[in-house]
Amino acid sequence: MTLISKPQVTGIILAGGKSSRFGSDKALFEYQGKKLVEYSIEALKPLCNELLISTNQPEKYDFTRFKTVTDMYSNSGPVGGIHACLKASSNEHNLVIGCDMPFLKHGLFLHLLKKAAKHQVVIPMHNGFSEPLAAFYSKSCYEVLEESLKKNKHKILDAIQGLQVLYLEISQEYFYDETLFFNVNFRSDLDNKK
Numbered sequence: 001m002t003l004i005s006k007p008q009v010t011g012i013i014l015a016g017g018k019s020s021r022f023g024s025d026k027a028l029f030e031y032q033g034k035k036l037v038e039y040s041i042e043a044l045k046p047l048c049n050e051l052l053i054s055t056n057q058p059e060k061y062d063f064t065r066f067k068t069v070t071d072m073y074s075n076s077g078p079v080g081g082i083h084a085c086l087k088a089s090s091n092e093h094n095l096v097i098g099c100d101m102p103f104l105k106h107g108l109f110l111h112l113l114k115k116a117a118k119h120q121v122v123i124p125m126h127n128g129f130s131e132p133l134a135a136f137y138s139k140s141c142y143e144v145l146e147e148s149l150k151k152n153k154h155k156i157l158d159a160i161q162g163l164q165v166l167y168l169e170i171s172q173e174y175f176y177d178e179t180l181f182f183n184v185n186f187r188s189d190l191d192n193k194k
Contacts, residue, residue, distance in 0.1 A: 004093050004116060008049075008093050009049065009113065011041075011044030011047070011050070012082065012095065013027075013037060013040045013041065013051065013053045013054065013066075014054045014081045014082070014096065015054060015099040016055045016080075027055075027099035031102060031184075036100060037053070037061070039102040040097045040101075040104070041066070043105060043108075044095055044097060044106065044109060047106055047109050050090050052089065054081035054084065055068050055069075056071055067088070069084050071084050077156075078098070078132075078156055079148060080149060082096055082137060082156075083142060086137060091139065092140070093116060094139060095113070096134070097109075097133070098134065098183065100183045101133075101182065101184075103182050104180060104181070108176075109134075109136075111173060111175070115136075115168055119164050120137070121135060121137055122166045123136075123166070123167050124169075124170045126181070132157060132160070141160065
């Protein structure tokens with residue numbers, strides 16, 4: 001199976017959430033000496049020649065030296081962030097990651113790229129759960145997401161209906177463990193994590 005090469009891949013980090021349950025900007029919260037957004041950068045950087053950070057407060061991410069992208073539709077959640085970044089992306093192939101999942105590994109994203117041919121979206125599945133915010137999106141999704149945003153459809157799984165989506169079971173893969181998709185909603189979520 002042909003693997004998409006690094007010069008053809010953009011990494012999209014979703015850091016634009018309101019973090020209302022967390023109490024401050026989650027992406028900039030420091031956990032074990034690194035900001036959460038830096039875990040996302042580390043997971044994607046080995047596979048991407050371009051990284052984009054989806055945020056409506058771009059000045060906060062100057063320290064990363066990566067390009068920031070603001071939403072074109074306000075208050076549109078992850079769909080709005082993915083949509084704006086796909087438009088800004090230099091590549092057909094895009095890996096999307098939420099900034100609040102510090103245990104994601106680049107092995108997952110490498111696996112998604114291996115399966116991406118002939119699909120517009122590749123979403124990992126495990127134990128009956130889908131993970132659309134740790135997934136592959138083709139730039140060709142842009143117009144469908146645009147239509148969804150125009151109709152105020154802000155749920156990602158609703159927005160991608162009609163696209164060529166592969167739901168990929170990954171619970172038996174070498175890189176999988178129970179913490180892989182752990183996401184941070186409250187500060188207390190990190191208290192018991194090493």
